[in-house]
Amino acid sequence: MGVNNKELVFNISREEFVDLKTYRERGGYTALQKALRQPPESSIQELKSAGLRGRGGAAFPTAVKIEMVRNNGETGRYVICNADEGEPGTFKDRFIMTHLPFQVIEGITLAAYLAGAENGYIYVRHEYPEVQRILRESIKEAEEAGLLGEDILGSGIRLKLEIFSGAGSYLCGEETALLSSIEGRKGRPRVKPPYPTQSGLWNKPTLINNVETLANIPKIIEKGSGWYRSIGTADSTGTKLISLSGDVVNRGLIEVPFGITFADIIEEYGLGAKPGRTVKAVNIGGASGVLVPGFMLETPLEYTACAKAGITIGSGAIFVLDDTRPILPNVHNRVKFFLHESCGKCTPCREGLRQANVILSKLLSGMATESDVVLLERYTRAIQEASFCGLGQAAGNSLKSSLEYFHEEYLAACGQECRDKEETA
């Protein structure tokens, strides 16, 4: 249970696996029954009123996406659950799928029905073999119970749902790269438009949503948009799963209503920094998110407020660094990560990250000069502004924010010898 014991969307309990029987006892699959009885438009309207937005990072209104696929005249549509959770610092989807697999499956079934799709995939990363196993078993169980497959709940509606395993590419979490991956090619992004809703998997209209987003749908249909809007704020409704890690007393997964401040999340759930230490910086939104100093943590977890403050909510990962941690090695870690995951398609991302890596290595070995820091700022801009897809654009986030908020650490890392040389030059 979450804040004040109010019922939330996931009501997570760390130890519990919710099997089909328990899930149904708690109201699971009443949403699907309800949706099958009423016209699809009513259910879509409910999601729209609820204000549900994508939880994978982009925060696109879910109902609008469903409608776009639904209103596409082309048949043979697909629904894809994006479970390629690879964002460093994020473990929420792993948790939902291992503990509440049927809430995910019901969400996919609802989304597929509303979008008019009869075939679906759950794209799960290869690093999660136990998740793949649980989902395979759960799909089979749902099929046997008449909740999936041919003629769902006697309605004549069908959905063939399959697991598709990724193979260790972070970029495949990007929706068009994911499509290329299912089609058997390198997981490289495609030009948008056309968007997947227009021309997705095998050029068919495709609805792609994150695990957390889809798992929200049954609760909204079951309890109504009014209930959903009562959690969170007017700007950002419902709850967000937060993967809390790093230098806090209590690490783990938590569900919080939107509107809570980052400081409260760290204090109330993480029980603050370790004894005798203070929070120095926080990385919000995973490796692709920003690195912000402690004073910015009073910002509420809310889409508009965060956008204004330059904070990316992203996947909802919060990684805390205390006052014993230098910033540069952490930024370097992220740059190396993106350099490894860059698909190499576009120059700003591929070469820009390579150069950023060189400069950071120089800084960390005391061989850099202040002109290197200036150069790093220029590369960061190029990476962010000229990259082809979201990977490159996001890769610059931690660079840019750390250059802004922790500039003195970059300057301090410039070797004294080099600084002297520069002054005499």
Next chain:
Amino acid sequence: MLAMPIMMGMDIFMGTAEIRFIIKQLGGRNAPLLQVLLAVQDAAPQRYLSEEAVNEIARLLEISRCRVYSTASFYSEISLEPRGIHLIRVCTNAPCENAGKQEIQEAIERELGITVGQTTTDGLFTLESVNCLGACFMSPAIKVDDTLYGNLTTESVVSVLDSFRKEQCHGCK
């Protein structure tokens, strides 16, 4: 290139029949390539895609070898080189790095006498690095085959390795 000892009594290359069977199970000529690659790799004795396997997959799916190689070489989870019986993956991302990943990795390297990317001479372990295992709540974390190990220390990681050595030695005198 990695030198791999030939293990006694173990068939290094998969037979055509086995690959054909996997592809048939996954839908025949239209089987999804990435799933075929993963399944063939999983079934291969040294858990990698040999050149012979790549050629065979291309022939059976009626696509070019170049296409198969292009996809196979893109993904981190697919190996084109032979690997040991147990695959150790050390998570390299910031939450694990801050929690002491370097010390854990060095302890493994010391214990096994290999560095990341190498296989022990007895063919028992291959050490690889991996991007985020989604186990940041128990960092530093590693994965051995399909099992996660978290909150590791330089001592506990050695006992994890020992448990795999013992398992392998089960029944030996």
